[in-house]
Amino acid sequence: MLSLQNQRQPKTSALVDDYEISDTVLGLGINGKVVQCTNRRTKQNYALKVLLDNEKARREVDLHWRVSGCKHIVNIIDVYENTYSGRKCLLVVMECMEGGELFQRIQDKADGAFTEREAAQIMHEICAAIDYLHSRDIAHRDLKPENLLYTTSQPNAILKLTDFGFAKETFTNDTLQTPCYTPYYVAPEVLGPEKYDKSCDIWSLGVVMYIIMCGFPPFYSNNGLAISPGMKKRIRTGQYDFPDPEWTNVSQSAKDLIKGMLNVDPSKRLRIQDVIRNKWIAQYNAVPQTPLCTGRMLKEGEETWPEVQEEMTRSLATMR
């Protein structure tokens, strides 16, 4: 375990002394709800996440606090440990992401106004967040559209990753590499299942990039069930394609990058360093400004979007 002293400690004073809690619910997560709150002194709005204090909540807060300095990760402003009606809670005050979700913003653009170069710039921002996590041996494990939010609705808004309820440390147990046993006989699982946690972030990154490029997901169940047996098989065997006409004008380098991230074999899947070094990401400003049909396809599929989100949530649950 890392030394505890570098962990930040929650405040034990009453949050309500410093913030007024509004009844505006900003979002609902599985680990707790997010409401708006206002700093009494500065009148600035923030997002407040209420968690029941337990080991899982402590891990979420500790890991999120550790990466809160990254430009593309939602910043934690303060954490309080307060007791409400006899129950200990962790109250996480975060910067308020007022620009809404990534795909809502793409959908709201005028038709034809969203180009492949803008898609590459968005991917560059998400990769910056994942690289920040993976280089600190933390896997997010819940990378999905509703966890990618914009700071404001302005053109210069910044895209950030949020929700660390499934985040996990992925110790590369090089400690086991200093052999206290001869490695010839060690079983693969002893060398750390964690190494696959990071690769599930890369799979998610591939799914998010696929949707950014065309407006629909690579895998979906076609019988309306959230995760049909057929869909599971298609994910496991990597059965997806780049159908025309939506993908006709998309560059081959974008398609090759998606293939590298959606590789069914986690050990062959690209690592985040490979992705951010990829020319399409590293030189996103040189990507062709080909108009994409993403916004139109997102609008057309608006009613089934909750099912897409649920399918991704279930797929992530089976990968963790």
Ligand SMILES: c1cc2nc(N[C@H]3CCCNC3)c3c(n2n1)NCC3
């Ligand atoms: C910081 C964190 C946060 N989380 C939010 N919503 C969460 C809800 C659960 C799924 N992930 C996103 C929202 C926000 N913010 N701001 N503003 C509008 C909605």
